[in-house]
Amino acid sequence: MWAHSMTVQDYQDLIDRGWRRSGKYMYKPVMNQTCCPQYTIRCQPLQFQPSKSHKKVLKKMLKFLAKGEISKGHCEDEPMEPTVEDAVAGDFALITKLDAQCDLRTLSGDFRESLESEEKKKIKSSKKEESNELIQSQDIEEKLGSGEPSHSVKVHTVPKPGKGADLSKPPCRKAKEIRKERRRLKLMQQNPAGGLEGFQAQCEPPALFPAKAKSNQPKSLEDLIFESLPENASHKLEFTRFLCNSPLEAENPPNGPDCGYGSFHQQYWLDGKIIAVGVIDIxxxxVSSVYLYYDPDYSFLSLGVYSALREIAFTRQLHEKTPQLSYYYMGFYIHSCPKMKYKGQYRPSDLLCPETYVWVPIEQCLPSLENFKYCRFNQDPEAVDEGRCKDPDRLQVFYRKAVMPYGVYKKQQRDPSEEAAVLQYAGLVGQACSERMLLFRS
Structure with a gap:
């Protein structure tokens, strides 16, 4: 549908029912029919911790600003896509979390059989090695017992690569252990009587002066983004916001954010030159991310990832003034599309159930999405869409320069297809929006 004008509350309610906007064009995927279902995804910025690849992007930007040019050999095709190591780490975290809920019986038959056959091969291989070692040891004993020269018996065999340590060499020791041993021997040489006790006493912290605990707290997202640059930094990055053309009406309530609600362009200026623009709705x-466009000459800076992290930090900043503003919407998550799947790596995040419109943690949704493209995430079979349109006659229609409820409007219509279209609209937008928004009919 085309939105001529819309309040921010109406659009908030619409995106919480699976809608999105592109300019003034509003759309909602038909989830159970499309080849690639698009699930609305939101991140929880207040609990967000940047991953290893996120930190790399932020440090790369700081290094570029401080020192100038950096290697451009690792440009990302998808600006917001994380590295493989992050994806693997996320998968392992998910497997660990779901381990208590899954067993071998939940796997498909073919996959289970392949796992079992691999396990049998490993067992046979290990038994064969044990048998060879046993035969070899028996041969050695027979030779020794028969009186053959000992030099003809090779007691030590070099292990195969990856099968164990080389017994002809001393066992490896950590550098820390070696330093402790040297220190202990030195103390014993200096004081033979009490060297060992003195060494142990020095290793233990004094009771009256306990050692200060090292701070292992990771840097916050804001610390990583706003880390101070040297005075002679090679580049200067500026960040500005401007209202942009949108169907959303700008609002500035006293309890809202300082910038107000509405649609904004977040502009990234590098040394006086604009290099990227992020379109967001507050x-x-x-904060809802609409899209980002950037100068391809600066793709080596991973501006997609950088802008997403800046927008998450911006959401946290707005939350301080407006506590109810606490989520970052990233658009649609498409599990079957690698170019859209990366959004699931911004954790913690939730997916919107396409049938009941409740938010479900993404960890609970992924096992189902591995087997089915379209999924109902709400596990309660009795749950229904609480915001569904229950009384279409109260739907508001704008017809011939007059506002009227649908119950009045339908009495003036004789086209049977008109009722089907209006009822479909009511079902898609829900009862609350159908009573606040005006459906234009000519």
Whole structure:
């Protein structure tokens, strides 16, 4: 549908029912029919911790600003896509979390059989090696017992690569252990009587002066983004916001954010030159990312990832003034599309159930999405869409320069297809929006 004008609360309610906007064009995927279902995804910025690849992007930007040019050999095709190591780490974290809920019986038959056959091969291989070692040891004993020269018996065999340590060499020791041993021997030489006790006493912290605990707290997202640069930094990055053309009406309530609600262009200026623009909507409960476009000459800076992290930090900043504004919407998550799957790496995050419109942690959704493209995430079979349109007659229609409820409007219509279209609209937008928004009919 085309939105001529819309309040930020109406759009908030619409995106919480699976809608999105592109300019003034509003759309909602038909989830159970499309080849690639698009699930609305939101991140929880207040609990967000940047991953290893996120930190690399932020440090790369700081290094570029401080020192100038950096290697451009590792440009990312998808600006917001994480590295493989992050994806693997996320998968392992998910497997660990779901380990208590899954067993071999939940796997498909073919996959289970392949696992079992691999396990049998490993067992046979290990038994064969043990048998060879046993035969070899028996041969050695027979030779020794028969009186053959000992030099003809090779007691030590060099292990195969990856099969164990080389017994002809001393066992490896950590450098820390070696230093402790040297220190102990030195103390014993200096004081033979009490060297060992003195060494142990020095290793233990004094009771009256306990050692200060080292701070292992990771740097916050803000610390990583706003880390101070040297005075002679090679580049200067500026960040500005401007209102942009949008169907959303700008609002500035006293309890809202300082910049107000509405649609904004976040502009990234490098040394006076604009290199990227992020389009966002600031809504009552979230910052919604619309899209980002950037100068391809600066793709080596991973501007997609950088802008997403800046927007998450911006959401946290807005939350300080407006507590109910606490989510970051990233658009659609498409599990079957690698170019859209990366959004699931911004954790913690939730997916919107396409049938009941409740938010479900993404960890609970991924096992189902591995087997089915379209999924109902709400596990309660009795749950229904609480915001569904229950009384279509109260739907508001704008017809011939007049506002009227649908119950009045339908009495003036004789086209049977008109009712089907209006009822479909009511079902898609829900009862609350159908009573607040005006459906234009000519």
């Amino acid at each position: 809504l009552p409960y979230c």
